[in-house]
Amino acid sequence: MSEEINKDQIAPNQNEEAQGEEVKKSFQGLLGTTKQFLSELLDITQNTDQDATRESIVADIPFKGHTSWILICSIFIASIGLNANSTAVVIGAMLISPLMGPILGMGLSLATNDIDTLKRSIKNFTVMVILSILTAFLFFEFFPLRVESSELLARTAPDIRDVLIAFFGGLALVIARAKKGTIASVIFGVAIATALMPPLCTVGFGLAIGNFKYAFGALYLFTINTIFIGLATFLIIKLLRFPMVRYANSQRRRLIARLASLVAIAVMVPAGWTFYNVFNESLFKKQANEFLAETIGIYQFDDGGLYLDNLTKIEYNDGVNPVIEVVCMGDNPIPQSVIDTWRVQKNDISRLKNATLNVNQGGKDSSKEKLDYVNELYEAKKAELLTKDERIKILEQDLFKLSKLASTQIPFSDISAEAKTNYENLASFSYAYTIETNFQKQDTIPVFDVHWKENTKPEQIATDSKKLSDWLKLRLKNNKIQVRTTTK
Known part of the structure; x- marks a missing residue:
C-alpha cells in the first residue's frame, strides 16, 4: 500500500520537472531565435566589399583640378547662403562640397596602418581647409553686405548635439x-547633417569682420566634426x-604600426576630452535653465515688472x-533678500555652485548704461533665433516692453533746462523715486x-512751486508727481 502511495507522489513530481524542462528549452530556443534574428538584422560584415570601399575612399582623397574648383564654388555658395540666411542655399553647398574625402582617408589609413595614405589625406585636407x-x-x-545672420551665428557655439551628429553621421x-552598391542617399544626407562647409565659411566671416571669437568658435565646430567623423571611420x-597594409621590411612594419597607433590615440584623446567638455557644458546649461525657470521664472513682479x-x-x-546673467525691468527692484535666496x-545645485549669478535690473530712471546694456545684449541674442517668424514675434514683444519702459523715462x-528758463529764481533742481505704501x-x-x-x-516761492508742480504733471503726464521746495 505504501509503495503505491509513493509511486502516486513521484509521478506528479516527474511531470512538473518535465514541464519545467520543456519551458526552459522553449525559452532557450526563443533566445536563440531572437539572437539569430538580431545578428542577421544588424550584421554588416556579410555584405561588405572591402576592396571597393578602400578604392572609393582613396579615390576621393586627391585635391586638384576639378575638385579644387568644385570646393571654391561650394564655398562661395555656402557664404552667400549664410549671408542671406538661406538654409536651402547652405544645404546645396554642403551637397557639392568634396571635404569629406580626406577625412575618411585619415580614418581608413589609421585603421589599416597605411602611412602613405595618411600623409596624402593630411596634405589634401590641410590644403582644402586653407x-x-x-x-x-x-x-x-x-x-558689401556682412550681416550677422542666425545661420552664421549658429556655427559659432558648438554643443553636445554637434558631437553626436558628427559621430553618428x-x-x-x-x-x-562599405556596403556593396554604395547608398548614395546616405552620403548626401550625412553631408547635410555633419555640415563641414558652413563652419569654415563662418571662420572666414569672423576673420573678415575682425571678430576672432566667431572665427575660433566656428573652427572649433569644424574640428569637432572632423575628429568624430574620422573616429567613426576608424572604428x-x-x-x-x-x-x-603589409610592408616587406618587418622593422618598418612595426614602426608604421606604432606610428599609426600613436596618431589614432592622439586623435581619440582630444575627441574624448572634447566630448567630455561639451557634455559638461550642456548639463550646466540645462541645470541653469531649470534653475531660472524655478526661481526668477515664477517670481511675482510688482507694478508690471517683467x-x-x-x-x-x-x-x-x-x-x-x-x-548666469539675467535682465529684469520694472518700477520696483527685486529685493536683495530675494536675490540672496x-x-x-x-x-x-551641483553644477551651478561655482557660477556667478548676476541680476541686472532697470526701472524708472534715465540710466544710459542700463539701456545700452539691454540694447547690446538684445542685439547679440536676436540673431540666434532660427526662423524669421520667431524673430518677428520676439521683436514685437520686446518692442512693446521697451516702449512701455521708455514711456516711463x-x-x-x-526738463531741468526748461524749468531754469521759466523760473529765474530756481537755484537747483533734482528728482528721485520714492517708494510709498x-x-x-x-x-x-x-x-x-x-x-x-x-x-526769493x-x-x-509758493506761487512758483504751485505753477512748477502743475507744469511737471502736465509735461510728464503723471499726476503722481510731488514737488518739495526749500530755499538756498
Whole structure:
C-alpha cells in the first residue's frame, strides 16, 4: 500500500520537472531565435566589399583640378547662403562640397596602418581647409553686405548635439560606403547633417569682420566634426576587419604600426576630452535653465515688472568662472533678500555652485548704461533665433516692453533746462523715486526737490512751486508727481 502511495507522489513530481524542462528549452530556443534574428538584422560584415570601399575612399582623397574648383564654388555658395540666411542655399553647398574625402582617408589609413595614405589625406585636407577659409574671407571682406545672420551665428557655439551628429553621421557614412552598391542617399544626407562647409565659411566671416571669437568658435565646430567623423571611420574599419597594409621590411612594419597607433590615440584623446567638455557644458546649461525657470521664472513682479528671459546669458567658460546673467525691468527692484535666496538655491545645485549669478535690473530712471546694456545684449541674442517668424514675434514683444519702459523715462536734462528758463529764481533742481505704501498698496512716486534762491519772497516761492508742480504733471503726464521746495 505504501509503495503505491509513493509511486502516486513521484509521478506528479516527474511531470512538473518535465514541464519545467520543456519551458526552459522553449525559452532557450526563443533566445536563440531572437539572437539569430538580431545578428542577421544588424550584421554588416556579410555584405561588405572591402576592396571597393578602400578604392572609393582613396579615390576621393586627391585635391586638384576639378575638385579644387568644385570646393571654391561650394564655398562661395555656402557664404552667400549664410549671408542671406538661406538654409536651402547652405544645404546645396554642403551637397557639392568634396571635404569629406580626406577625412575618411585619415580614418581608413589609421585603421589599416597605411602611412602613405595618411600623409596624402593630411596634405589634401590641410590644403582644402586653407583654401576654404581664404575663399570665404575674400568673399566677406569685399562683399558689401556682412550681416550677422542666425545661420552664421549658429556655427559659432558648438554643443553636445554637434558631437553626436558628427559621430553618428560618420558611422552612417562609412557603413554606407562599405556596403556593396554604395547608398548614395546616405552620403548626401550625412553631408547635410555633419555640415563641414558652413563652419569654415563662418571662420572666414569672423576673420573678415575682425571678430576672432566667431572665427575660433566656428573652427572649433569644424574640428569637432572632423575628429568624430574620422573616429567613426576608424572604428567601423576596425570592426569590419579590413586587412592591414603589409610592408616587406618587418622593422618598418612595426614602426608604421606604432606610428599609426600613436596618431589614432592622439586623435581619440582630444575627441574624448572634447566630448567630455561639451557634455559638461550642456548639463550646466540645462541645470541653469531649470534653475531660472524655478526661481526668477515664477517670481511675482510688482507694478508690471517683467523678466526678459530672451536676454538671459549663460556662459560656461570651460567650467572656470561660469556666469548666469539675467535682465529684469520694472518700477520696483527685486529685493536683495530675494536675490540672496536665489544664490543660496543656486549653490545647492551641483553644477551651478561655482557660477556667478548676476541680476541686472532697470526701472524708472534715465540710466544710459542700463539701456545700452539691454540694447547690446538684445542685439547679440536676436540673431540666434532660427526662423524669421520667431524673430518677428520676439521683436514685437520686446518692442512693446521697451516702449512701455521708455514711456516711463523722465527726460531730466530737457526738463531741468526748461524749468531754469521759466523760473529765474530756481537755484537747483533734482528728482528721485520714492517708494510709498499705505500698508495696503505700494506705489512708486517721482519726487522733485526744488531749491529757490535765498532772496526769493515766500509768496513768490509758493506761487512758483504751485505753477512748477502743475507744469511737471502736465509735461510728464503723471499726476503722481510731488514737488518739495526749500530755499538756498
